[in-house]
Amino acid sequence: MTSHTQLFINNEVSSFHLLHQSLTIFQYVDAKSGETLSIYSPHDESLVVDNVQVAGQADVDTAVAAARAAFKGEWSKWTGARRQQVLLKFADLWEKHAADLGAWEAKSMGQPISVATSLGGMCASIFRYYAGWTDKVLGEQYPENEGIYKVVQYEPIGVCAGIGAWNGSQLFFAMKAAPALAVGCTFIYKGSEKSPVGLLQLGELVKEAGFPPGRHEKLIRQLLGVVNIITGDGRAGSVLASHMDVNKISFTGSVFAGKKVQELAAKSNLKRVVLELGGKSPSLIFEDADIENALNHTSQNFLFNTGQACVAASRTFIHESIAPRFIEQLKARFEGFSQTTGSPLDPKTFLGPLVDVKQFERVMNYLEIGKSEAELVTGGTRKGDTGFYVEPTIFLNPKDDARIYREEIFGPVITLRTFKTEEEAVQLANDTEYGLSACVFTSSMSRGLRVAKQIESGGVNINTSQVFQLEAPFGGSKQSGIGREGGKQGIMHYLEPKTVNIK
Numbered sequence: 001m002t003s004h005t006q007l008f009i010n011n012e013v014s015s016f017h018l019l020h021q022s023l024t025i026f027q028y029v030d031a032k033s034g035e036t037l038s039i040y041s042p043h044d045e046s047l048v049v050d051n052v053q054v055a056g057q058a059d060v061d062t063a064v065a066a067a068r069a070a071f072k073g074e075w076s077k078w079t080g081a082r083r084q085q086v087l088l089k090f091a092d093l094w095e096k097h098a099a100d101l102g103a104w105e106a107k108s109m110g111q112p113i114s115v116a117t118s119l120g121g122m123c124a125s126i127f128r129y130y131a132g133w134t135d136k137v138l139g140e141q142y143p144e145n146e147g148i149y150k151v152v153q154y155e156p157i158g159v160c161a162g163i164g165a166w167n168g169s170q171l172f173f174a175m176k177a178a179p180a181l182a183v184g185c186t187f188i189y190k191g192s193e194k195s196p197v198g199l200l201q202l203g204e205l206v207k208e209a210g211f212p213p214g215r216h217e218k219l220i221r222q223l224l225g226v227v228n229i230i231t232g233d234g235r236a237g238s239v240l241a242s243h244m245d246v247n248k249i250s251f252t253g254s255v256f257a258g259k260k261v262q263e264l265a266a267k268s269n270l271k272r273v274v275l276e277l278g279g280k281s282p283s284l285i286f287e288d289a290d291i292e293n294a295l296n297h298t299s300q301n302f303l304f305n306t307g308q309a310c311v312a313a314s315r316t317f318i319h320e321s322i323a324p325r326f327i328e329q330l331k332a333r334f335e336g337f338s339q340t341t342g343s344p345l346d347p348k349t350f351l352g353p354l355v356d357v358k359q360f361e362r363v364m365n366y367l368e369i370g371k372s373e374a375e376l377v378t379g380g381t382r383k384g385d386t387g388f389y390v391e392p393t394i395f396l397n398p399k400d401d402a403r404i405y406r407e408e409i410f411g412p413v414i415t416l417r418t419f420k421t422e423e424e425a426v427q428l429a430n431d432t433e434y435g436l437s438a439c440v441f442t443s444s445m446s447r448g449l450r451v452a453k454q455i456e457s458g459g460v461n462i463n464t465s466q467v468f469q470l471e472a473p474f475g476g477s478k479q480s481g482i483g484r485e486g487g488k489q490g491i492m493h494y495l496e497p498k499t500v501n502i503k
């Protein structure tokens with residue numbers, strides 16, 4: 001695949017070519033902002049790519065106008081069956097290019113290529129899943145009452161935007177674009193400025209799948225702008241969140257930025273908002289847990305993507321009766337995984353670097369703070385002297401107000417505390433402003449379900465962790481988000497019900 005660094009705004013037509021009837025559609029365009037950014041490898045700080053075009057206000061306006069034109073055109077009038085064909089083709093193309101696309105995440109944000117490629121396969125599955133929904137959103141009909149019949153139909157919201165974080169750039173695109181396109185919305189996506197290039201390559205797949213122009217000028221004009229992919233930082237994100245011609249925005253990122261998006265959405269045109277935000281998820285390990293299983297989830301699964309996963313159970317609580325042995329074994333596991341670092345492009349690498357120098361300095365700062373807030377069991381330092389690698393770190397018995405215990409670190413850093421009773425464990429688990437995910441390890445299913453019912457979060461994993469199965473809704477309660485992605489709920493967020501009363 002060629003490597004594009006321009007904006008994928010699907011509506012630039014060369015007037016010269018129009019004159020000569022040899023219509024050329026320019027999908028990849030330079031930013032009108034004149035601003036560019038460079039990406040450096042978090043593995044060795046070498047230049048990965050420069051001159052990546054950065055969208056400004058005018059570029060966002062162009063993308064929104066393209067999406068609006070497409071929405072008013074043929075796309076939202078296509079039958080579900082026809083949209084399904086394009087989504088399925090797109091999924092097949094993604095699967096075919098998963099390794100190349102994943103390599104951009106490995107080079108740009110240090111995601112181990114094994115992780116990035118598997119996430120690529122998941123993205124193809126997401127498009128296949130939502131391709132199945134294109135003609136299955138049913139309406140309702142209500143019995144006549146006083147001579148009035150009621151029909152409820154679900155209509156595509158219109159022009160939708162997505163903003164994503166860097167730890168799963170392409171996954172967040174898929175989770176947002178697939179349901180939107182499935183129901184006939186049009187879409188503008190702004191990935192994270194920390195890993196934008198893999199996303200931009202998707203434009204080639206968009207073209208090949210058949211979203212954009214066919215051969216006839218009328219059709220070409222009507223299909224332009226169905227999918228647009230732009231690069232930018234919080235400034236471009238703010239323009240999208242406040243844009244008067246965007247009907248809905250779906251955001252994945254920090255609580256801080258999510259609140260800004262919600263605020264701008266309200267102050268502009270009250271666009272619909274879904275927020276997938278951060279977490280500081282608890283894990284409760286009871287005395288009757290399968291210890292080996294709990295250790296696997298608290299080490300390998302926790303360290304997946306170098307701990308840069310919003311659902312990572314970074315606050316782990318262990319029943320006091322099994323704590324000494326569990327902590328000793330967990331220490332050994334963390335020290336074992338410390339040896340699995342290496343080039344993110346090496347299939348054998350499990351532990352990659354943190355995404356960039358800013359995140360590296362942020363996590364290193366927490367390690368220093370943590371040394372005065374808790375007992376350091378292992379780790380606590382950078383790993384090596386090149387790249388942004390951090391030793392997998394365990395802090396034990398943090399103070400109740402410890403920053404490492406209260407704040408999301410988003411790295412390979414876990415805190416451990418012990419508990420005596422089930423009631424105390426639930427109280428500790430819920431003592432946080434977040435509510436994204438939780439884990440419960442126990443051999444008693446009645447206890448597992450009893451505790452799951454009491455935990456305040458959008459998801460609870462019993463004897464497992466970081467489960468993501470697309471048919472079920474995913475998202476956070478409390479300050480971890482608003483709304484859900486995945487499953488039927490994920491599709492309904494891109495539809496508006498309309499009640500038609502018939503006399």
Ligand code: TXE
Pocket residue numbers: 163164165166167168190191192193232233234235236237238241252253254255256257258260261276277278279309310408410436476481
């Ligand atoms: O977040 P940021 P990061 C969370 C994770 C962590 C954060 C890490 O918990 O807190 O994401 O990602 C854009 N207006 N999740 O550091 O800074 C920015 O350009 C509009 C939760 O990237 O919030 C980027 O594209 N946009 C998630 C995106 O927002 C703004 C899973 C995220 O940036 C903006 C993964 C603004 N004011 C990570 N400021 C989940 N729950 O699923 C920044 N952006």
